[in-house]
Amino acid sequence: MNFFKKLFKSNKSSKEEINNEFVNLSLDDLFVHNFINKGGKFLYSTSIDEIITNLENIIKENSWNQITCTDFDLVKLIPENLVNIKSEPYKFTPFFTPCEHLIANKGDILFSSNQLRSKKINELPECFIVYATTSQLVKNTSEGLTGIKTHFKGNIPTNISSVTNYKIQKNNDDFLSYGSSNSKNLYLLLFEDL
Numbered sequence: 023m024n025f026f027k028k029l030f031k032s033n034k035s036s037k038e039e040i041n042n043e044f045v046n047l048s049l050d051d052l053f054v055h056n057f058i059n060k061g062g063k064f065l066y067s068t069s070i071d072e073i074i075t076n077l078e079n080i081i082k083e084n085s086w087n088q089i090t091c092t093d094f095d096l097v098k099l100i101p102e103n104l105v106n107i108k109s110e111p112y113k114f115t116p117f118f119t120p121c122e123h124l125i126a127n128k129g130d131i132l133f134s135s136n137q138l139r140s141k142k143i144n145e146l147p148e149c150f151i152v153y154a155t156t157s158q159l160v161k162n163t164s165e166g167l168t169g170i171k172t173h174f175k176g177n178i179p180t181n182i183s184s185v186t187n188y189k190i191q192k193n194n195d196d197f198l199s200y201g202s203s204n205s206k207n208l209y210l211l212l213f214e215d216l
Contacts, residue, residue: 049126049159056129062188063209073153073211074099080151080209081105084116091118092139096153111141116149123166124159130186132166134179143183143204148190150208155215
């Protein structure tokens with residue numbers, strides 16, 4: 023009888039050890055895992071043509087006829103005659119933008135005044151389409167902030183914030199985040215540049 027108890031007990035403890043074992047993922051796998059778990063929509067591309075096709079499919083899927091884009095380089099990726107392009111963010115027009123960094127350990131996307139200008143995230147549209155590259159992946163927020171500081175040296179951008187939830191939450195009971203909801207319906211166009 024003791025033999026069976028030991029056998030079943032050791033089997034149970036080994037299952038618990040396996041379930042509690044830490045899995046070491048690469049930065050990109052970790053980011054994608056966390057991003058998708060938060061409700062983000064992710065499209066991976068290895069060419070600019072794939073980015074353009076994916077962007078076109080997102081616009082058609084959502085039946086958008088206008089899009090906001092404040093970045094001149096990204097405007098070139100929007101297929102001609104598909105949508106009207108606005109240069110100022112409007113609450114109900116999807117926002118197509120680059121970002122500063124992708125935070126792997128949280129699945130967050132880090133922005134600054136380079137993308138948001140003087141707007142707060144909660145003042146921007148509910149729908150975001152973000153263009154990013156794999157070289158923008160960093161391990162955590164600290165590395166993202168260090169990357170911004172290093173990249174911009176003497177002219178560090180302001181308004182540094184992140185989108186941390188990709189499911190729109192109309193009723194947020196957390197009184198600490200009252201009026202500053204940063205949840206967005208977000209598509210990520212990730213371009214492989216490494």
